[in-house]
Amino acid sequence: MAVQPEHPTSPQIAAGQDLAIELRGISKAFGAVQANKSIDLAVRRGTIHGIIGENGAGKSTLMSILYGFYRPDEGEILIGGQPVAITDSRAAIRAGIGMVFQHFKLVQNFTVLENVILGAEDGALLRPSLARARGELQRLARDYEMQVDPDEIVEELSVGHQQRVEILKALYRQADILILDEPTGVLTPAEADHLFRVLQGLRDEGKTIILITHKLREIMKITDNVSVMRRGEIVGTVATADTNPTAMAEMMVGRKVILKVDKAPARRGAPVLEIRGLRMVDDAGVERLRGIDLDIRAGEILGIAGVAGNGQSQLLEILGGFPEVGSKLSGRIAVNGHELPLDGRGADGQARRRAGIGHVPEDRQVEGLIMDFDAWENAAFGYHDAPEYNRGLLMDNAAIREDARGKMARFDVRPPDVELAARNFSGGNQQKIVVAREIERNPDLLLVGQPTRGVDIGAIEFIHKRIVELRDAGKAVLLVSVELDEIMALSDRIAVMFDGRIMGERLPEEATTTALGCLMAGMEPDAGPVQAAGGART
């Protein structure tokens, strides 16, 4: 292995140097899960320090501990050389730490201003605090060019802007250590670049920044040092200059990985899915889909790229038969030439499955699985009224268990225990259960949402292979992912969605990240912005 884990801090960052943060022997367990195992980490003042690692490696947990959100089981924290007891977030804030969480901590129905002052009010009365905050906010927005309307209700803001609010919150509290947990997952490449400029600006002011990300590209781009986590441990800290993506990927997973999927060219057949003028207006009256036209043929994978919140989820949910409650739909959907109803009993998930549509949903923990059900129960979820799972009035639990054992074996779910509750499988293995369930039904059309979110690289390889196999078996696949790399690697055709529209289609061989990035931001690569109205929402 490139770097020896037994070295708590690698040569470049030795103690004694001007350290903003030093963590010593931090451990944290959630029930049976050892999320952090005696972690040592040192971060130099005025640097951007990257942290990478598979999902569930313990990155967020570690940072949440530093921010006082979780209490460590063991270990001590030094800020600027002084040990500080960070018992809660208040202590962390006082120590000059600010954090932008992976999942934002904003009060949805408060204004930006209210969110900013919450917890940092000047006195018992709001008015003066609000007044000061308003001015301060304008100043910060100007200095870091992060404009947001202080009186806008947060839930009305796009994810990108909500993130700005989180950053402004931290700056308003005069944080000089800023932690960002996977900030770019929800941003367009353009937005991400802007964020990085802001971060660099902050660093040049002498602030210290910790950046958690999955994207090696970003690490290489702006970090000074990078620490790699695996399974709750830091396996190494190196100066970014001295390393390269493949080395880091290796460090993350602990073995060589092929980042590229090798697949034969697509042999397209008859059209399987035809979508015409599909529109959707949600409960709040916002038009989420503004007339979608799509075709997918047998034997091809259509990838839909786009920043989260531009209608991809809605599209999948509608096709899967569970559009947002209270939403209004119009347009036409046909599978294998048979038109499908858009609402009513005939349009629910059961009917869709009968029509030959399988669906790996975007969020396995909320939709794809019942976390409290055992693996075997989950393995039949959605197909529970299929004849082979039932005997007369009763369910044939024996048959379901048997079937589940097979699936878990074939998809190498670990541990291969059908009696274990879904909650107790790791993210990747949870995902394998879902993928097994849907693929083994051998559907004509497979909907796949964020198939590898929360899945380690090993599992990614495996799941990608299965999807390609299905396509080679002459089935159609609709793939939605926010990971451009994944889209590029898997798709036979790429469509980019922005603000409820298909901005354009590209073939992977001719598509460039920048071109797609423009489309994702709502701009024709050559022409200017198509329309600014609306913007992405979550």
Added chain:
Amino acid sequence: MILTPLISLALAFAISAVVILAIGESPVEALKVMVEGALGSSYGWGNTLYYTTNYIFTGLAVAVAYHAGLFNIGGEGQATMGGLGVALCCLFIPWPHWTLALLGAAVAGALFGALWALIPAWLQAKRGSHIVITTIMFNFIAYNILTHLLSKTLRPLGSMDPATANFPPATHIPGLWQLAEMMGFAWGKHSLANVTLFIALLMAFLVWVLIWRTRLGYELRAFGKSEPAARYAGISPVRITIITMLISGGLAGMMAVNNVMGMSERLILNAVEGAGFFGIAVALMGRNHPVGIVLAALLFGFLFQGGAELSLWTSIPRELIAVIQGLVILFTGALDNMVRLPLERLFAARRRKEG
């Protein structure tokens, strides 16, 4: 884990003991009276089992709804309406034999109870109005309706009692003691428990089948755990909510067979007497599993019968029972983490030592 409810229970009783002391009585004495009165004789058992039967029905009603993530506080009203159904069916249908009458009444009670649960269910499913409040309100409404009917319409002329006429003999179902006599041995003469107990146990079994062996049960549990997942799987929240509440209300309504047809043999005003509420505690203590519910129902049956004896033979006011029941619900229902978490930590520590 079975230990948790037991310890919670112990705590509840400990505090009750303090209350008894506070009002200057002897807890030991009280406990002795309760145990002897409720379990000390076949007669005591006969009455304990009568109350147990009520609580099995209401406990199951709460549990079924609970599995679907619905909190049915309306057992009281549903059982009240069930009583109306049973009464009408016993009074106005000429039954040839009690067995048929029993079936008829069970159906009628279940039907009325189910219908009384239907509106709150529909409101919850369609308009998202909180089922807890609506069912509470429906308890009041049911009571008002019943009072009106009993004092204005159904009351036989010249009778003071806001109650229906006595049911015809053909609808009198045998008590357990009568069955015992038929089989030629004396047991709990004149005690209240009757054949409805068997229906209750049958229902417990059927509920178990429903929840863990049928498609409906599977969908209902899935919905209870996660609505988004249920919708993904093509399970209609509206449908499940309504069906579940119909079943829940039906079970509560069926209780009337025991207290109206089996015990008072006519419909009286406050026939339900809180069984609907105690069903909540029973379901909780029984961890929403039929077997647990039957056991918990037995406990509450003991509490009620024992409490009766208490007010029969001591000067302790009857309200003590309400206090004890309140405490039991509090500790087994709302404060159970207080017991469970430390226990879990303890066992976790154990395991670490071993492993």
Added chain:
Amino acid sequence: MDVMTVVQILDSTVRLMTPLLLACLAGLYSERSGIFDIGLEGKMLMAAFSAGAVAALTGSAVLGLLAGILGSLALALVHGLASITFRGNQLISGVAINLFAGGFTVLVGQKLFGLGGRTPPVSGNARFSEITLPGATAIRDVPVIGPIYSEIISGHSPLVYLALLAVPLTWWVLYRTRFGLRLRAVGENPASVDTAGISVTRLRYSAVMICGVLCGIAGAYMAISLSAGFVKDMTAGRGYIALAALIFAKWRPWHALGATFLFGLLEAISNRFPQLHLGPITLSESFMLTLPYILTVVILAGFVGRAIPPRAGGEPYVKER
């Protein structure tokens, strides 16, 4: 229907709505902080008893009021313990508290006074007497405003005015103070409050305590102001009506005033007109008595607009599974 009738009905409405209003505001604080509370009924009952008992023993209404508040606070604390510290089921805790209070009050009352749970009738200083606002008698005979001021506005127990003042106060606290901001935040998204360095637990406890105090005043008002002593179960379901009013009011102070006024008015009318003759149809006595509950259901059915509870309501704040 002449003016005096209207005046009398409104006058009675003010009295009848007061306990509802106090309880409703109590629930507002608790539920705005994310703690559902169907134990209002039990807390009011406990307060009514403690107030009645202490007032009877000490002969002081003020001490009675304090006792009422303490009694209610004790149960509020239990609810807090169950739903905040031990993350229990808030609904069940409420049910238990109501049941417990129902029995406990009678049990102790019987022990203390041997009157089957009733407290001896209180009078004089042991009771809040009605205060006449300045000038009430003077302008009594002025048409319209005369009766309105002297009958409806003036001549109520101080607790009535306290309750009415609680409305603007609550509004101010909720929307104009730091505490209010944090309270609303913790009911919507406790994590946001937590990561802002504020203790969710402390915030929610303070809300539950305020709820206890207000329920205490409500109970005391019933026992030693409206009537002269405690009678078992004297809250007679008002706690539940208050809860319904809270939902009707969409958890907003001024709306709460309106909602409880409506329910008070309804009861006042059914008192005044046991049967209501509306042209051809006659609303029977028992129907009039059932009306509040039916109305509640109709309101909840959202026919007057959907009510969205605080997002984190009813959910204990769990960081680590």
Added chain:
Amino acid sequence: DPALIFDLGGKFDKSFNEAAYMGAERWKAETGGSYKELEMQSEAQREQALRRLAETGANPIVMTGFAFAEVLKKVGPDYPDTKFAIIDAEVDLPNVQSIVFAEPEGSYLAGVLAAMASKSGTVGFIGGMDVPLIHKFECGYVQGVKAQNPDAKVIINYTGTTPAAWNDPVKGGELVKAQKSQGADVIYAAAGGTGIGVLQTAADESILSIGVDSNQNHLHPGKVLTSMVKRVDNSVFDAFTAGADLEPGLKVMDLASDGVALAMDENNQPLITPEMQAAVDKASAAIKAGEIKPHDYMTDNTCPVQ
């Protein structure tokens, strides 16, 4: 020993059950004997209680309230050597004495008195839970009022339709205020615990009230016009004294047998003018003589006058 069973209202309901309790206590005081008492907790217990007492050899067993009638019909025959007395209901068994009260007669007199005491010519009636028994009081009362003053107005309210109606002094008070605003200046309360609130508020509002069941004049001396007492205490006392040889059959407690009466004592003495007294005496004489027959609501669920 004898035994006394109270109905669900509980022995301290300040009226009916409490009166029975008084009788038993008086018997205890005078004879030095001891007796067994118990309160019902639930409907299901009625039969249980009767049987348990009978088995422990209690005799006679006195029970208050019509609700026992059905159970007694069931239990009575099983214990032929035990004597039972039931108050407010008729049970035709060889070992049962049924004691019924002529509430209409007493209420009639109360009505007469109310009509005379009223200056406004409007009087009120406030019932507890809306059940037949209370209509019996109401109907007798209305008849008395009308007999005394044909164009008098009677305002009638019931507190509710659930048992809560027996324990809602707040609402009782509001009802008084409502009735007062309609001109009522004498109000007859037949409402258990709610009645406490009625009498209280009437006193606060300085109008007259009429108590019920037991003598409530002392609650607010000079403010309570009178109380329509049912001498439940007497019948319990008698039953206890008769002991094991309590004679079965129907025992009607009416004016003639002093079973019902208007309470006259030093507390309401200043309120009662001689002509009131005279009118009451006249009416009661007529009733005793059978010249006036106050209609009993129970016979046909209707009241002749409104």
